[in-house]
Amino acid sequence: xxxxxxxxxxxxxxxxxxxxxxxxxxxxxxxxxxxxxxxxxxxxxxxxxxxxxxxxxxxxxxxxxxxxxxxxxxxxxxxxxxxxxxxxxxxxxxxxxxxxxxxxxxxxxxxxxxxxxxxxxxxxxxxxxxxxxxxxxxxxxxxxxxxxxxxxxxxxxxxxxxxxxxxxxxxxxxxxxxxxxxxxxxxxxxxxxxxxxxxxxxxxxxxxxxxxxxxxxxxxxxxxxxxxxxxxxxxxxxxxxxxxxxxxxxxxxxxxxxxxxxxxxxxxxxxxxxxxxxxxxxxxxxxxxxxxxxxxxxxxxxxxxxxxxxxxxxxxxxxxxxxxxxxxxxxxxxxxxxxxxxxxxxxxxxxxxxxxxxxxxxxxxxxxxxxxxxxxxxxxxxxxxxxxxxxxxxxxxxxxxxxxxxxxxxxxxxxxxxxxxxxxxxxxxxxxx
Amino acid sequence: xxxxxxxxxxxxxxxxxxxxxxxxxxxxxxxxxxxxxxxxxxxxxxxxxxxxxxxxxxxxxxxxxxxxxxxxxxxxxxxxxxxxxxxxxxxxxxxxxxxxxxxxxxxxxxxxxxxxxxxxxxxxxxxxxxxxxxxxxxxxxxxxxxxxxxxxxxxxxxxxxxxxxxxxxxxxxxxxxxxxxxxxxxxxxxxxxxxxxxxxxxxxxxxxxxxxxxxxxxxxxxxxxxxxxxxxxxxxxxxxxxxxxxxxxxxxxxxxxxxxxxxxxxxxxxxxxxxxxxxxxxxxxxxxxxxxxxxxxxxxxxxxxxxxxxxxxxxxxxxxxxxxxxxxxxxxxxxxxxxxxxxxxxxxxxxxxxxxxxxxxxxxxxxxxxxxxxxxxxxxxxxxxxxxxxxxxxxxxxxxxxxxxxxxxxxxxxxxxxxxxxxxxxxxxxxxxxxxxxxxxxxxxxxxxxxxxxxxxxxxxxxxxxxxxxxxxxxxxxxxxxxxxxxxxxxxxxxxxxxxxxxxxxxxxxxxxxxxxxxxx
Numbered sequence: 035x036x037x038x039x040x041x042x043x044x045x046x047x048x049x050x051x052x053x054x055x056x057x058x059x060x061x062x063x064x065x066x067x068x069x070x071x072x073x074x075x076x077x078x079x080x081x082x083x084x085x086x087x088x089x090x091x092x093x094x095x096x097x098x099x100x101x102x103x104x105x106x107x108x109x110x111x112x113x114x115x116x117x118x119x120x121x122x123x124x125x126x127x128x129x130x131x132x133x134x135x136x137x138x139x140x141x142x143x144x145x146x147x148x149x150x151x152x153x154x155x156x157x158x159x160x161x162x163x164x165x166x167x168x169x170x171x172x173x174x175x176x177x178x179x180x181x182x183x184x185x186x187x188x189x190x191x192x193x194x195x196x197x198x199x200x201x202x203x204x205x206x207x208x209x210x211x212x213x214x215x216x217x218x219x220x221x222x223x224x225x226x227x228x229x230x231x232x233x234x235x236x237x238x239x240x241x242x243x244x245x246x247x248x249x250x251x252x253x254x255x256x257x258x259x260x261x262x263x264x265x266x267x268x269x270x271x272x273x274x275x276x277x278x279x280x281x282x283x284x285x286x287x288x289x290x291x292x293x294x295x296x297x298x299x300x301x302x303x304x305x306x307x308x309x310x311x312x313x314x315x316x317x318x319x320x321x322x323x324x325x326x327x328x329x330x331x332x333x334x335x336x337x338x339x340x341x342x343x344x345x346x347x348x349x350x351x352x353x354x355x356x357x358x359x360x361x362x363x364x365x366x367x368x369x370x371x372x373x374x375x376x377x378x379x380x381x382x383x384x385x386x387x388x389x390x391x392x393x394x395x396x397x398x399x400x401x402x403x404x405x406x407x408x409x410x411x412x413x414x415x416x417x418x419x420x421x422x423x424x425x426x427x428x429x430x431x432x433x434x435x436x437x438x439x440x441x442x443x444x445x446x447x448x449x450x451x452x453x454x455x456x457x458x459x460x461x462x463x464x465x466x467x
Numbered sequence: 468x469x470x471x472x473x474x475x476x477x478x479x480x481x482x483x484x485x486x487x488x489x490x491x492x493x494x495x496x497x498x499x500x501x502x503x504x505x506x507x508x509x510x511x512x513x514x515x516x517x518x519x520x521x522x523x524x525x526x527x528x529x530x531x532x533x534x535x536x537x538x539x540x541x542x543x544x545x546x547x548x549x550x551x552x553x554x555x556x557x558x559x560x561x562x563x564x565x566x567x568x569x570x571x572x573x574x575x576x577x578x579x580x581x582x583x584x585x586x587x588x589x590x591x592x593x594x595x596x597x598x599x600x601x602x603x604x605x606x607x608x609x610x611x612x613x614x615x616x617x618x619x620x621x622x623x624x625x626x627x628x629x630x631x632x633x634x635x636x637x638x639x640x641x642x643x644x645x646x647x648x649x650x651x652x653x654x655x656x657x658x659x660x661x662x663x664x665x666x667x668x669x670x671x672x673x674x675x676x677x678x679x680x681x682x683x684x685x686x687x688x689x690x691x692x693x694x695x696x697x698x699x700x701x702x703x704x705x706x707x708x709x710x711x712x713x714x715x716x717x718x719x720x721x722x723x724x725x726x727x728x729x730x731x732x733x734x735x736x737x738x739x740x741x742x743x744x745x746x747x748x749x750x751x752x753x754x755x756x757x758x759x760x761x762x763x764x765x766x767x768x769x770x771x772x773x774x775x776x777x778x779x780x781x782x783x784x785x786x787x788x789x790x791x792x793x794x795x796x797x798x799x800x801x802x803x804x805x806x807x808x809x810x811x812x813x814x815x816x817x818x819x820x821x822x823x824x825x826x827x828x829x830x831x832x833x834x835x836x837x838x839x840x841x842x843x844x845x846x847x848x849x850x851x852x853x854x855x856x857x858x859x860x861x862x863x864x865x866x867x868x869x870x871x872x873x874x875x876x877x878x879x880x881x882x883x884x885x886x887x888x889x890x891x892x893x894x895x896x897x898x899x900x901x902x903x904x905x906x907x908x909x910x911x912x913x914x915x916x917x918x919x920x921x922x923x924x925x926x927x928x929x930x931x932x933x934x935x936x937x938x939x940x941x942x943x944x945x946x947x948x949x950x951x952x953x954x955x956x957x958x959x960x961x962x963x964x965x966x967x968x969x970x971x972x973x974x975x976x977x978x979x980x981x982x983x984x985x986x987x988x
Binding site: 038039042043047048091092117118119242245246247249352353356360366370373374376377378381387388391392394395396398399400403404433434455 | 472473475476477478479481485489490492493495496497498588592593596597598600601603616619620623624625626627628631632633634635636637638
């Protein structure tokens, strides 16, 4: 195995666990955004809270949430973290009831000490009909509480399976969500009294909900609106502290003020690491932070820690600088570009500018492919104004990360630097100038 | 180390060899889970897999070839018996799932395809988007998805979170020679009649193949035009005329003087009932190639469909002038003439068709109708006989022959002829009805009623059969039943009230109050 192989594997695109030595604190260059403070501060002050967290995919949300989990764990909080996957929800048409059921399942599984009876009674009252829908003949009475809890998993599983069953189960559950919430809250109340020693607060972190694929309705709204705006009352009614991740396109939109009003707080967005300022000047602190991310990953590789980053690992300081700048301050893009550059490089260090050029070409092509012909003009406008309008076109560009969100004293937006040298973009800028 | 300053604003060119080596390095290096996307044509994909196998002998490599649309890839992988040993898994055929989702709504051509609707999402992609963690934690496999560009774009846009965990998107553009070879193969293999014999999935597969090779950057305009035309033929053979027209248009955009494309475009428009546009398209073909006899002929068919019979005849005449033995044109010219009441001329035209092609049963049949219209029943019967000799199960000819025979008073023969028609096509209600009438004339009332009943059973809203039944009962003096049947016929078509007023069959019951009330006297 060559040292490049080890370096390659140190650049893994998935979220970091809490306490990872690879973690680099970027608060200062993300406009001060710190999840421990922003989301964390509300929890000690109240009995119940519901907060939204968002950011570009691959920007570090899950990494930050895992840090938050760890931090809260060390305080007086009992934290249930789960990342919604297609085991929990049907990706095609998620409804809030699915999210509620997913929370219920994870709460039941995570709080084994508490008395599940309120929730099980709720289930029992509907059991016959559910049995009919699922076409099973399981008697709940004969099941242990543990097994009864598993039945919840079965319901959630059916919701993602057959469209028919899904519809019927929702028909059944929808009118009873209030009673389910009530039962769940009884369960939570009991659970709170039985938390491990030293724990007084119960926190649920529901990650992954932003991955629900956006589906636009004919009326200009989207499934995201239906879930997070229309059903906010239910989503925030659990009597514990809960954090949901939401798509960034929802937060940006004109729903933003709705969201703030409904959830009683502004959704927290994890901004990109600033690499250029709003007035288009280089921002060395941000670039240095990205270098640090590269450095920390390299230091995890035996035999690599002694190498000079600027001249040993890369052929030239400018190559490293370019790597950092072209990522747009987006961590997963940085990681990907690094992996690609290693692949395009010869099998020995240093990583050469020519390899990075190929890596950039590849990533640029992917981004370019996501832009429709009529969107270049919009990108050029944002490049000039650093602001976005509240409409679906901009939302979609934010969703595809062709537009990135930054924060200094307030939110601003810019075009992903990888697109800035694309001919269509240059033309659009020239036309608008 | 000296290095020349790099111009980072300049994009470098992709290099197939470099691309391949990068993929190989990634695959060699990746420990455990990894996602790779390779944009390539199916043929290019096969070559790539072979090469990787020989270049990475130390890796356990397998292929998951998806043969149909799926909605859950995780389960497919989990079901692989050797999933714990596989290190590199190539996945082919992902596009089939997208393609099933698109059906005929999005994929008529690539430009249209890229208007990805946000209104819904292919099941498979929604599943993938929420499943990346599961793939990662359960499979220690480097997944290499071999996809055409359109599938890649879909993945980027509609499964962005899954796609975002990739370790690379590599692009294997076929080298120009191979693209050329592959394109030529597709073009040589294809022809419209052959496409018609394929099943729809087989045709879809061909369409995909063409779409993949159309996207190759080294594709020449000439081949693009030919491949678009070929794609159009496939849609045409699938009765997807709109899509066919879009692709004919694309072929024409590159090669405006392609009279075949103009001609076929006209046919597709005609199939959609858009005859005016079809005629304009045939006109283009004719402008390019004035002696395009097919264009003149189909132009005639379109004009005829619009009722413009004189113009149709002129168009057929042109076709015939170019190709005197064009029997289809002679036959259709006969039809147009017949429609204008020029029966003698029509017969002469049919005769031409038959002289050229004696076994043209439709010409014999239509000739029979024209003769019959001229009152030449014996000749008509002889003409029908010819049609039947050529095509013994030609039920329409048997039926018309029956009518001509009964007109000559040869009722028994007529019944036998209707019986033949009915044996061939038991639900031929007109023949049942005609048969009833002859039986009625022969005074075989019960048989007549049974025959009408058959007609009614097949087509309960056929007023003629109800009316004939009413006549039959009236002659039989079964007043009540006659009136009931007449009532039904009038209900279905008011015309029968007028008819009944003067029809001698009802003379026997004409004074009946109920009859008078029914016909409004």
